[in-house]
Amino acid sequence: MATSTSSERDTRELLVELLRVFYGKGWVSGTGGGISGPADDGGLLLAPTGVHKERIQPDEFFTVDPADGSIRTRPADPALRPSECNSIFCLAVRERAATSVVHSHALSAVLAGDLAAAASSDHVAIRDLEMLKGIRGVGNRDTHLLPVIRNTPRESELVEQLTGVLADPRFASSFAVIVADHGAYIWGADVWEAKRHTEVYHFLFEAVVARRDRADRRRDQP
Numbered sequence: 001m002a003t004s005t006s007s008e009r010d011t012r013e014l015l016v017e018l019l020r021v022f023y024g025k026g027w028v029s030g031t032g033g034g035i036s037g038p039a040d041d042g043g044l045l046l047a048p049t050g051v052h053k054e055r056i057q058p059d060e061f062f063t064v065d066p067a068d069g070s071i072r073t074r075p076a077d078p079a080l081r082p083s084e085c086n087s088i089f090c091l092a093v094r095e096r097a098a099t100s101v102v103h104s105h106a107l108s109a110v111l112a113g114d115l116a117a118a119a120s121s122d123h124v125a126i127r128d129l130e131m132l133k134g135i136r137g138v139g140n141r142d143t144h145l146l147p148v149i150r151n152t153p154r155e156s157e158l159v160e161q162l163t164g165v166l167a168d169p170r171f172a173s174s175f176a177v178i179v180a181d182h183g184a185y186i187w188g189a190d191v192w193e194a195k196r197h198t199e200v201y202h203f204l205f206e207a208v209v210a211r212r213d214r215a216d217r218r219r220d221q222p
């Protein structure tokens, strides 16, 4: 691995800490999910794929060029491979000026995506929740639209759909995309904003699913 400066070292340690926290919440379990953050050379620190996310060490990140996802530095362990999220993470960095992107495999994200499918819609609308204020530029009186895209056999094949929703003005204020039957990508201008958005969006996923369950039960009552 290339020598990293103290600020990149801090970022690597923070990403490792967040993976452990997110693992504890069931958001990156079963080796799924991932995280990225800013490297000091302007590149993107990228977690390896197919490994237990709660056990990743600070020196096990790749650095990639967000312009094209090409690998700049790799960890010393030759068995490690870069995350399949590479092209998706780089797209969010380029199109939304993000420097940190989280990929969640949370059940709540999958169930929130089901709401769009049930309504034959390409998005989920979230409203009437104080926690909306945790998303940059969003107020608690706003209706916040989140795009839902179809899952594909390989994560890298999501790029085309993601390019479309990131260019869609309906979703200009969103910092997340739900992938149906799969999870979500959530980003921020820095690692701390990505952390906040990740926590807020998971609350919102759980809230919209629980409210829909409650509404369905009331409707089904004789």
Ligand SMILES: [Zn+2]
Pocket (backbone or CB within 6 Å): 032, 033, 103, 105, 155, 182, 183
């Ligand atoms: Zn995934």
